Amino acid sequence: MIREEVIQRMLKLKQSEPFVSVVIACYNYGMYLEDAIDSCLASTIQNIEIIVVDDGSDDPATIELLKTMKKPKTKIIHQENKGIAPALNRGIQEARGKYIFRLDSDDRIHHTLLEKGVLVLETRPNIGFVTCYLQAFGKEDWVWTPPPFSFAELLKDNIVVGNSLFRRAAWEGAGGFDEQGRGYEDWEFWIRLASIGWGGFQIPELLFFYRRHGETESVRQFYRQNELRADIQRKHLRMYEMLTAGQLEHSMKQSSAITVDWNVNADTYQVRKPARDKIKIMIVMPWLIIGGAERFFLDLLEELPRDEYHITLVTTIRAESPLYQRYDQCTDEIFLLPSFCDTPEQMENVILHLVETRGIQIVHINNSDIAYAALPRLKARFPGVKTIALLHAYVPELPWDHVRNSVGFNAWIDCYNVCRASLKDTLTSLFHIPPEKIRILPNGIDTNLFRPGTYEESAMLKQGFNIPLDKQVITYIARLHSDKDPLKFVAIAKRMIAADPADRYRFLMIGEGPLMNEVIEAVGPLSSKIIVLGARGDVHQILKFTDVMASTSPSEGLPISGLEAMSAEVPVIAFAVRGWLDIVHQHHDGLLIGRSQFEEIDYAQQLAYLLDHPDWLERMRAAARKKVTTFFTRTQFVERYQSLYRHLVSGSLPPIG
Template identity: 30%
Template sequence: MQQTGTVSVIIPCYNHGKYLSETLDSIEASTYPRIEVIIVDDGSNNQETVDFIESCRERKIKGQYVKILKQENQGPATARNKGINASSGNFILLLDADDKIDETYIEKCIWVLTKYPHISIVYPSVQHFGDQKDIWHAQPYDFRLLLDYNYLVVSAVFKKELWEKIDGFDEKIPGYEDWDFWIRAGSFGYEGYWLREPLFFYRKHNESRLNRDNQQRKKLISFIKEKNSQIYREAAKSINGRQENKSLVQKLATKIIRVGSHAPSFLKNIGRRIVKPILEKALRQDSSGSDTLFQMQTLEETSVDNYIRHSYEYTPNLQYIDLLTKRKSEVDRETLSILFVVPWLTVGGADKVNLDLITQFKEKGHEVHLFSTLTDKHAWHEQFKSMTSKITHLGNWFTGINELLDYTIDYIQANNIQVIQMSNSQLGYQIAHVIKKHCPHVKIVDLLHMEEPYYPFDYFRYSVRYKDAFDHRIVITSYLKEVLIDKYGETPNRVTVIPNGINVVDTYEETDYLKKVERNECVIGFVGRMEEQKLPMDFVQAANEIRKHTRHARFIMVGDGSLLKSTKDLANSLGIANCITFMGSRNDAVEIMKEEFSLLLMPSLREGLPIVGLEAFSLGIPVIATNVPGWNDIIFQDKTGFTISVGDYKKMAVSCLSLISNVEKRKEFSKNAYLLAQQSYSISKTSSNYLDIYKSLLSQDSCIS
């Protein structure tokens, strides 16, 4: 009996038992609740595989025992047909025994398949892992192009009725049977949808069957085209000139990629750096693999605002919401469901704040979801994913605002989102009113990090238009609260000051700072973007002044940006390049600070509440910085460090020298810095303040009801 809404995952396995555990774990971690798993042992003769498959009979995934089917070795096409024939779901996912899926993959496919009746296949972009680590992007569905080359992975999610209609996989084909399957599906009018995120993980290794098929590629292509010659003749009649030209471009790109895949490693690296961007431009794709949802950073209203206000009408995906929504008996009233809406997941202070908050919320037992809104490579994706698997990159997936809004509202309802934590997301602000209109129970809390009045754009000014959609505002300093109230007209009782929090070790001794004091040299460090705001060249000038008075100092700069080359050039011209180590962008900046830094020197033009300064304090590192809001909020003059006028790098050098020469004073500053971090900036305490606000807002509704 077919189970509506159930996804049957079919896993053909031939001697790949050593990988199968990872495959099953990835399915079990899926955010989609209705899954059955069927393993088809395709005549494995490896005892490790045979034993492991047999042990899977006792394993449950999503409450259902894994089903085991066996056959003589007949190949994946026969195994897939056998598994699908025995399945009870109305959706099918074919997953090879050495591959994996992202936790959100199935759920996102089901959203598409239940929203669009004309769509029968959802296929993703691909993350390669194992011997090769990169991302392969598919392309929007076009049946005519599919006849030229296969851009659909076999691990798409499709409706079972498709398989029934076209009589399944052809078991007589010697290879590329999945391409043949998609061609025949397309000839029957079944359409596909490209899910642009790389949510399918394909293992690259020498044992891959695809590698073997590719060795007889020309023969297999000729075979499939001859087998489906009638389909090709019918399609040829309807191809117009424009489509044919596009196909030629796609063919050329594919041929270049195919030739490049067999090139030596050094040529592949050149191809990725030089050829790939050219191909992407020719195909009008960015590095995410899609045409972007254009987001112009401006204080003025944009076409997105205009569309939302005058044209958007929500079309709910009721089937998806029903399939995902937890029953009331399954909901823990003490657990909050929190959705973070952020621009990207990249290296930066604001992102570190979000990551730390998410970590704390998860540790305290709450459910955390995350939306990013810009098209980006999201360098910190894995760091965030280690805390929450429920991540959607809206800017990478969607190319239209209507579909994005429908998904957002459906997701909020299906996942019982109670609180949305906004942080520096322009698109998040733009869609806030729509969220409140369709999900009035959801509380939206806005976090502002820094006012930048001298820039053409900043979130203090931008947020004014959308502030009525927010239930509460959080700023990180008392100064910023005054600005938000006095300058931007916010109501005082709607604004709370919560400083950025950081992880603080339990005791001062654990900072290991005293070990650094015993060294014969003092390391002075800089951590930040190499941009004008951070004044990295002032750091180099201060370093030069320090070197004039002592040879017991060296310098480390951690960070990347447009001024990196100029900063290095300045160090060379001053003759101190050999004293400064440029480390570039690093994910282990805190570890570097703990191991190396004696002092942190930060000559910024402006700051919000500098997370790097708080992290330095947590490690007992005194800070010398400019006297600007943010730094002067956390530095106690002549106690935890010094604040110096912007541009006065000579006085900064003098302050550093006073601590280099006076070891006892440096130790005193170090201890003061650590105690300040422990008492005022512990992430455990600051995250609890966020949760108190959320619970207070939600309790107001409870009192009304």
């Protein structure tokens, strides 16, 4: 019994020790200091200390603040003005953490930066420092996305954010920051670390926020950059000679290979625990691109009450993340696993680590094969965690069909969440999934945002796109990807243009993707009539002057773009495939074209016929809006999911409705 008490006391003592020390050198920037400190206190990792070194400030407001400021986990050290390098070294000498984060007093950090950096350093003993992307704010708004770490590139230019996380042991081995330097102390420090064998690692995410406000020290150093570069080259002459000789071109490039077991213990560091009364959900999806599945979760998360849910979002495929900022505003934390994981096994281990440290109650999987593969281990370790497989479409002809991939893990899935009845039928009839495990939860959209425009609105918007008022507008809204077949849309548009000597039509294409260049090439000289707009944030405005939305997808889930169009009183024409069959009532609120060898001709003729009959088109418009406002509103959508989550946490599924 005594031994157990001793172990518990030792564990508590260990947990009370700071794991990361944030060192802030402050000279006359008191007006920003509290903002910098608060950004650190908001970190997901909590066993930190903050050491502010007052480097002889003479600004009265800063002096007063440093006398009276009381912040948790924060210690203030005063010294005569000696410069930033001596101030940093003084703070690090006083620090107790295994890892050091150097932060300027006028900047801020993302709340996940320290934890992500620690995950890298804890699992890669050869890495000495971790950097990221930079977002400027204040008087300027821009981003800096330097290349991945390479010693050769570092010698050519500083590719490491000055405010980065590093090992205390690396700082000690390098002899600290150079107190005799005349500037660029951070760049010289990274070069010195690399020259004694420490590697660098870049997390390709916007996790550091650089305040721009007048002539700061970094701006003053920029004016002296040639002099400072020459000074660094003199100090590291041997390294630059090796660079010139080509001996560093392939040395010390960033590698995400992990040289020790990934398994980070849950007690390695402390995290900010979600409130007990919140429902704690992990959502795992492939990426944060602009697509229907990603929009689905974004719509949901933007509406869930923040005081009732703690949301951890995880992605498992490396890709650009254009929706990152919007997701960041409606979730508690985002982990893009490919940013610091190299293999599926590493990603699975991080998923399990996050489930344990956050007390996750529900894992909601959206099209992530890695998440499915983690289910056996997850359920073995955390049998009380409920799992949901969200499925959008059954596409048996494609190798990545997520319906087939998910049912192989049926033993570890508590609920299949589908958006339409036909997909439930597929699960029960083809894959023999018990119907009681399946819930149909249709998508929903914002019917106030996606609404019909007045004649005046439509006319003004149309003119803004240089489209004559007498032209009829057909709009394609989808990714420019083979699974949406945008080239089919271009071919149909060309047929209609060729058969229309009166020049009555304009075709708009909204979306981006790997087929963009092929689409532009296919459009060719017809670019004034088939207008490729790329990704847009004003789709709700474009729909106000659209006559018909056209889809050429060979399959769909429950297409959000179609619901948005119908809500704006825009009928849909599409192929008669899964997804569209679930929301379009033939000849009532849209047109469905059968698949055949003559489908392009049939599609073009029926679309032209509809546009030639304004009375029929008008009836379709009203019917389309009525369907969405009756069955597919955002409020209904969110209420369905809240009911699902609450029932799962209580140990059951909601009634089948």
